[in-house]
Amino acid sequence: MTSLFRPYYIIQESEMAQPLDYNRRSRLKHVDQVFRSEIINIIPLTDMEKLFQLRILDGAERERFSFLPGQFVMVEVPGYGEIPISISSSPSHKGYIELCIRRAGVVTGILHKTRRGAVVGLRGPFGTHFPIERMRGNHILLIAGGLGLAPLRAPILNVIENRTDFHDVHILYGTRQPDMLLFNYQYEEWNRISDINLKVIVEQGDESWTGPVGLITDLLKKIRLEPLETYAIICGPPVMFKFVCAHLQREGIPMDRMFVSLERRMHCGMGKCCRCNIGSTYTCLSGPVFDYWTVMNLKEAI
Amino acid sequence: MKYLGIEPKRPKVGVFDFTGCEGCELQLANKEETVPAFLQAIEVVDFREISSTSSDDYEVALIEGAITRDDEIRRLKEIRKHAKLLVALGSCACFGGVNRLKNGYDLDAVNQEVYGTEPKETLPTQAVKEVVSVDLEIPGCPVDKAEVERIVQHLIWDVPYQFPAYPVCFECKQRYTTCVFELGQLCLGPIARGGCHAPCPAGGSGCWGCRGPAADPNLEEFLQIAKDRGFKKREIKERLSFYGGFEDMP
Amino acid sequence: MLFKVLGKKEFTTFIELLLNDTEVIAPKQVGVDTSGKPLHQYLPVQAFTEIDLSYETTEYSAKTYFLPFRENLSTCSFLDMVWDRQIKYRVQPRAIIGLHACDINALLKLDKVLAGDRFPSPYYISRRKNTFIVGIDHDPCEGGFCQAVGADVVTHGFDLYLTDLEDRYFVAINSERGFNVLQRVKTREPTARDNNDYLDVRRRIAGQFKPLEVHNLPNLMDIEFESKVWKKWADKCLSCGSCAMVCPTCYCYGIEERVSMDNAESAKVKQLYSCQFLDFAMVAGGHNFRPDRETRLKYRYYHQHRGFVEAYEEPLCVGCYRCGRVCLAGINPTDIIGDLQTEYQE
Known part of the structure; x- marks a missing residue:
């Protein structure tokens, strides 16, 4: 007697045979497959943060990989685990991506110990992005606090590369102390070459610090805004973007013209593990980039 | 890596x-399929169960058993001086274990009950952490070799080891065990630390809490539940004190 | 939908046909509780006599056959300086007999999350498509409120669905696979009497549910966000995760890396987790987004009765009441929803 049920082999589905592409999120694919990627450079930024340049090994995969500013990847270090990291490089850069990683847990700890040439896995890109297209023809406020400059750097570079599309561009950055400033070797370039108003502030100065001391909102007060022709991107800890957004709102910028990036624990990046839920919204699918109205409307977000 | x-x-x-009882030490030599790799990964310089060599040159000291005599206190303090990392292995080392039960009685009476007319030197039972500082605790009666392996791998490679925060119930459910409360038995599963894969309830007897309390246990509610289900105060207390892991709790 | 009528004797033949051919999972009595009530579980069976289709409910849902508690997602082999990764999916066919409407509705909800249009999961789809499902109608179980959440009736998501008409089964056929398998045994077309009897049984079942007020629950959840109700129940919560384990729709998980002792390979293991655990939303560095029981308990209900509704126009909960039954502390959805509904009426 022939058997009653023919086994269904999912790997024979035509879509499973197609090259892996996480931008096609509705397609069936090996969701736990990774892009094997080589660490081509490690650039120390501070005691706690390093910038990793990663190149996808397979040429065709590398060519196909594309992302938008604000999106993140899952970095997998086999044997150690997987973590979500925002991409810090420009989306127009095809050769490699840059990830700014703070030493905080097991996986980031081991990444800080590893060396150039090591191969790790990448999945992604995942999540929503900053709507740079929609911001064209407007004034742009790019505001970061602390490690927030890591996710903000992608839109910064994107805006710089298309500088003529925008009116005034302000970058405001604040950290607790001067030795915590990220990417300080690039400020000069952003400020001078790209005609951008860059202001940096710290909460506590030291002997060498000659810049302003205070909170990020102090920098904001000095900027004259045209609220209805301005877009703002704010990256940083919740307590910081809450104050910044409240200030901008008082200045008259509509809530749907302000964008923030949230972070949560994540295990999948694909709306399955529920670890990143804010209330019941998935940070990985509906975020990490949210407009401020959505954040206000989400319980538990701030 | x-x-x-x-x-x-x-x-x-x-x-x-x-x-x-040396059962935890025996566990170290257990799990035959990985013993060679296990012994490859570490260098055993002093381990009475499997080798006759003895040395003071070690970085990691695994301590099995509770502390019940003066000479044990001196020996333990000496080991602490040599060891960079001191690990309490098993419920006795972590909480005092079954040995701790005697602390509830008159020491001389206990001595006489066990040794009759030839009493031995004995002190109230202490956990290792009550005598010296402990860097890592691996509770269990006996310890789970797989967990020991993971900790060793953690020491060697920095691979993650997460001490389970969840209670035994979680793993009990994951192996499809019928809740022993349903069968009329007492069980510490809701408040005891998981990671053991819940063999006791699966074998038909409730959990005795050999791994101590889970992270943030709701003891108050647990006591209420046990009472509501008709368990006597003495019975509950006996269960909680069996391995000594719940001693610090109100 | 096509319907057939299957005699009880032919039904035995039909089950034996399945048993001879494939792995069969069915409700099986595993013991009795302290009050003498039989306890059932969905377990692999070898003989028709092991199956008890008159079961009231099971302690565990059948979720584990689609979303196992532990699953190896991939294996990575280390070869000195390089590594390679392998992924395997489960393909062995399997039949599950005797699922109730709530559990089939639960699968339909899981389908939305795991086989829908946002990163469909091959692990789940492979198991789902390789599972032959025979459902069965039953009188409401104690505590069950499936009717209130619209999960007491099921129109798809199964291969065959049985309604017991005492001396025969009324069979709904929902797949070609089901149709073909049923061809192997003797069946007949339903008569007017069969149809009548079937509708009578359905009416009898539908009339027995106790009402539960779930009107406007999503908005109520928001209004009651700071309600004392959450603290009242959370004070009892043991954070043991049992509710999520027995739930037919809870799907959240954690990932663990397991490196072999000889360091030759590493497995990426998925383990179903519970949002009630202390470390559920803890991030590297130690910050915990949900440090207290109250918040955690609240968000379990939030996800089921508000968030899921927002995304899919229906609650995630199917009203099977397994969480209420398993909870030693007596926390249950009926009382919590009841408390939320009445807080402003007092």
Whole structure:
């Protein structure tokens, strides 16, 4: 007697045979497959943060990989685990991506110990992005606090590369102390070459610090805004973007013209593990980039 | 790991027994399929169960058993001086274990009950952490070799080891066990630390809490539940004190 | 939908046909509780006599056959400086007999999350498509409120669905696979009497549910966000995760890396987790987004009765009441929803 049920082999589905592409999120694919990627450079930024340049090994995969500013990847270090990291490089850069990683847990700890040439896995890109297209023809406020400059750097570079599309561009950055400033070797370039108003502030100065001391909102007060022709991107800890957004709102910028990036624990990046839920919204699918109205409307977000 | 350009450490390990049944030490030699790899990964310099060599040159000291005599206190303090990392292995080392039960009685009476007319020197039972500082605790009666392996791998490669925060119930459910409360038995599962894969309830007897309390246990509610289900106060207290892990709790 | 009528004797033949051919999972009595009530579980069976289709409910849902508690997602082999990764999916066919409407509705909800249009999961789809499902109608179980959440009736998501008409089964056929398998045994077309009897049984079942007020629950959840109700129940919560384990729709998980002792390979293991655990939303560095029981308990209900509704126009909960039954502390959805509904009426 022939058997009653023919086994269904999912790997024979035509879509499973197609090259892996996480931008096609509705397609069936090996969701736990990774892009094997080589660490081509490690650039120390501070005691706690390093910038990793990663190149996808397979040429065709590398060519196909594309992302938008604000999106993140899952970095997998086999044997150690997987973590979500925002991409810090420009989306127009095809050769490699840059990830700014703070030493905080097991996986980031081991990444800080590893060396150039090591191969790790990448999945992604995942999540929503900053709507740079929609911001064209407007004034742009790019505001970061602390490690927030890591996710903000992608839109910064994107805006710089298309500088003529925008009116005034302000970058405001604040950290607790001067030795915590990220990417300080690039400020000069952003400020001078790209005609951008860059202001940096710290909460506590030291002997060498000659810049302003205070909170990020102090920098904001000095900027004259045209609220209805301005877009703002704010990256940083919740307590910081809450104050910044409240200030901008008082200045008259509509809530749907302000964008923030949230972070949560994540295990999948694909709306399955529920670890990143804010209330019941998935940070990985509906975020990490949210407009401020959505954040206000989400319980538990701030 | 090697692919990351990180070379393994091969820690020198000493295993030392105090008052206990040596069951945890036996566990170290258990799980035959991985014993060679296990012994490859570490360098055992002192371990009475499997080798006759003895040395003071170790980085990691695994301590088995509770502390019940003066000479044990001196020996333990000496080991602490040599060891960079001191690990309490098993419920006796972590909480005092079954040995701790005697602390509820008059010491002389206990001595006489066991040794009759030839009493032995004995002190109230202490956990290792009550005598010296402990860097890592691996509770269990006996310890789970797989957990010991993961901790060793953690020491060698920095691979993650997460001490389970969840209670035994979680793993009990994951193996489809019928709740022993449903069968009329007492069980510490809701408040005891998981990670053991819940063998006791699966075998038909409730949990005795050999791994101590779970992270943030709701003891108050647990006591209420046990009472509502008709368990006597004495019975509950006996269960909680069996391995000594719940002693610090109100 | 096609319907057939299957005699009880032919039904035995039909089950034996399945048993001879494939792995069969069915409700099986595993013991009795302290009050003498039989306890059932969905377990692999070898003989028709092991199956008890008159079961009231099971302690565990059948979720584990689609979303196992532990699952190896991939294996990575280390070869000195390089590594390679392998992924395997489960393909062995399997039949599950005797699922109730709530559990089939639960699968339909899981389908939305796991086989829908946002990163469909091959692990789940492979198991789902390789599972032959025979459902069965039953009188409401104690505590069950499936009717209130619209999960007491099921129109798809199964291969065959049985309604017991005492001396025969009324069979709904929902797949070609089901149709073909049923061809192997003797069946007949339903008569007017069969149809009548079937509709009578359905009416009898539908009339027995106790009402539960779930009107406007999503908005109520928001209004009651700071309600004392959450603290009242959370004070009892043991954070043991049992509710999520027995739930037919809870799907959240954690990932663990397991490196072999000889360091030759590493497995990426998925383990179903519970949002009630202390470390559920803890991030590297130690910050915990949900440090207290009250918040955690609240968000379990939030996800089921508000968030899921927002995304899919229906609650995630199917009203099977397994969480209420398993909870030693007596926390249950009926009382919590009841408390939320009445807080402003007092």
